[in-house]
Amino acid sequence: MSTSVAPTLKKTALNATHRALKAKMVDFGGWDMPVEYPGNGGGLIAEHMAVRTGVGLFDVSHMGEIQFRGPNAMDTVQYLTMNDVTKLKDGQAHYSALLTPQGTFVDDILVHRLGQNDWLLVVNAGTKDKDYAWIRQQVGSRPGAHVSDYSPHYSQIAVQGPRAVETLQKLTKVDLAAIKNYWFTWGTVAGIPNVLIARTGYSGEDGFEVYTPSDEATTVKMWDALMDAGSEFAIRPCGLGARNTLRLEAGMSLYGHEIGEEINALEPGLDRFLKIDKGDFIGRDALLAVRDSGGPKRKVIGLEMVDRGIGRDGYPVLDLEGKEIGVVTSGSPAPFLKTNIAMALVPAEVAASGSDVLVQVRANQVRAKQVPIPFYKRAKK
Template sequence: MATPTTTPALKQTALNATHRKLKAKMVDFGGWDMPVEYSGLIAEHMAVRTGVGLFDVSHMGEIQFRGPNSLAAVQRITMNDASRLKNGQAQYSALLTPEGTFVDDILVHKLGDNDYLLVVNAGTTDKDFAWIRKQVGAMQGAHVSNYSTYYSQLAIQGPRAPETLQKLTKVDLAGIKNYWFTWGQVAGIHNTMIARTGYSGEDGFEIYVPSDVATSEKAWDAIMEAGAEFGIIPCGLGARNTLRLEAGMPLYEHEITEQTNAFEAGLDRWLKLEKDSDFLGREALQAVKDSGGPIRKLVGLEMVERGIARDGYPVFNAAGEEIGSITSGSPAPFLKTNIAYAYVPAAVAESKEDVFVQVRTNKVRAKQVPTPFYKRPKK
C-alpha cells in the first residue's frame, strides 16, 4: 500500500490575514499564499502608473554577508561589480552558474563596510542560500545568514509614492536617489530600511520592517491611510507582473533561467567582465563575447494582429519555421496594446523583421519593438 503524500502548507507573510480581510484573490506563488489581485489587475496597474499602489512583497528573500571577506564573497558569486558600491547604495546583479547562466537575479545593498544584503526572489530563496553556502561557505571572514523571516517588505510604487511615504517619516525622501537607501523611522517603526527601488518601472520605495504581524499591519495601515488622498489601493502579483513587463524588467524562470545568459537576455550592461575579481561564469561569458555574441536574443514584441502572446507560445518566421518561444506576454494596460518577450535567433533580432506567434490555431503577426516598452516620464 502506497504511503499517502501530503502537500506542504503554503508559507504566509505577516500580512496574510490583512489580504484575506480585503478579499484578495489568493494563489500559490512559489510555495507562498499570496494575493494576485484585489480590485482587479487593470485598476491596480493603472493606480501605480498614475497615482500610487501598495504591494506586500514580504515573500522576497534577504541574505546577509558580514565579515572582512564579505565583499570578496559577493564578488565571487555575482556578475556586477559590488566594489563600486558606496554605503547606502544598491545595484542590480545576478548569481551565476559556472556556465554563465542565471541562478537568480538579485539586488545587492551595501549596508556598510564588510556588510552586504542580497535581496533574492521568493521562490528561489532556499535554493539560492544553499547555492551561496556551497560556493563561499568555506571562505574565511565571510559569514552568510538567511534573514528572510526577519523582514516584512512593502513596496510603495507610483508617481505619488514619495508624497505618500513622506507623511510617515522625517527622513528627507527627496534626498534618496534611485537605487540608494537609508534607515529611519516610518509610521513610528524604528530602524526601518527605506530603499528607492521597485519592480514597477515607476518611482517608489521598498521599506523593510520587522516581520511580526503587529508591526507589519501597522506599516500597511499607515501607508494606506497616508495615500488615501492620492487614491492608493492595494496591489497584487498580477499587476506587479504586468507593470514589470511594460517596464522591461526580467522575471526568473521566464526571461532568465539556468539555460540563459546575460548577453542573450540583454542584461550585459550589468555584467562587469573587467571587474578586479574572478567570478563564477566569467570564463564562459568571456567566450560568448569573444565569439561575436550570443546565437539568440531576447526581443520585445507588439502584436500587430488580434491575439495575446502568452508564456510558452511558439514563434515562427515568415517562412513558417519555428524559431523561438514567448517568455512573457500579456495585455499592457497602460499602453493599451498586447506585448511580449521572446527568444529568437540573433539574426532575426538584428533584422527587426516581423514574426508570427501561434495563438491557439492562428499564427498572429507581431512586430519587433524597442524595450523597455514603457519608460516613466522624466520630472
C-alpha cells in the same frame, strides 16, 4: 493506500489583511499570496493603472534577504555576482545576478551595501532556498565572510507610483526626496524605528521598498499607515498580477522567463549590469568564451502584436514562413499602453534584423513587430 498531503503554504505577516480585503489568493512559489483584489471596482487593471498614475501598495514580504558580514564580505559578493560591487558606496544598491560556472542564472538579485563588511542581497521568493544553498556552497572555501539567511526577520512592503513620495513622506521625517534612485537609508516610519527605506522597485515607476521587522503587529501597522497616507491619492493594494504586467511594460526580466539556468547572461539584454571585465567571478570564463566566439546565439527581444491576439508565456515564435524559431518568455496585455506586448527569446540574427515574426496563439499565427525594450519609460521629472 497512501494519500498525499498538500504542502502547507507559507504566509506573510499580512496574510489575514489580504483575506480581509477579499484578495484572490494563489500558491506562488510555496507562498499564499494575493494575485489581485477584485473588490471595490478593483482587479488587476485598476491596480496597474493606480501604480502608473497614482500609488499602489504591494506585499513583497515573501522575498528573501541574505546578509554577508566580515572582512572578506565585499570580495565574496564580488566573486558571486555579475555586477561590480566595488563601485557601490555605503547606502547604495544595484541590480545584479548570481551565475553558474556556465554563465547562466542561479537568480537575479538586488545588492545593498550596508558597509564595506556588511552586505544585503535580496533574492526571489521561489528560489531563496536554492540561492542560499548555492551561496553557502561557494562561500565554504572563502574565509572571512559570514552568510546568514535573514528572510524570516524581514517584512517588505513596496510603495510604487508617481505619488509614492508624497504618500510615504507623511509617515517619516526622513527627507525622501534626498534619497536617489537605488539608494537607501534607515529611519522611523509610522512610529516604527530602524526601518530600511530603499528607493527601489519592480514596477517601472518611482517608489520605495520599506523593510520592517516581520512580526504581524509591526507589519500590519506599516501597511495600514501607508494605506491611510495614500488614501487622498486613491491608493490601491496591488497583487502579483499587476506586479507582473507592470514589470513587463517596464521590460524587466523575470526569473524562469527571460532569465534562468538555461539562459546565459549575454542573452537577455542585461549588458549594463554585467561587468565582464571587472575581474574574476563565477561564470566569467564561460561568458568570455561566448563573447569571443561571436556573441550569444540567442537574444531576448520586445514584441508588439500587430494582429489580434495575445502572445502568452511559452507560445512558439515563428518566422514569416511559419518555421518555429523561438519562444515567448513573457506576454500579456499592457493595460497602460493599451496594446498586447511580449518578450521572446529568438536567434540573434532575427533580433539583429528587426524583422516581424509570427506568434502561435492557439490555432492562429499572429503577426508581431519587434519594438525596443522597455516598452514603457516613465517621464523624467
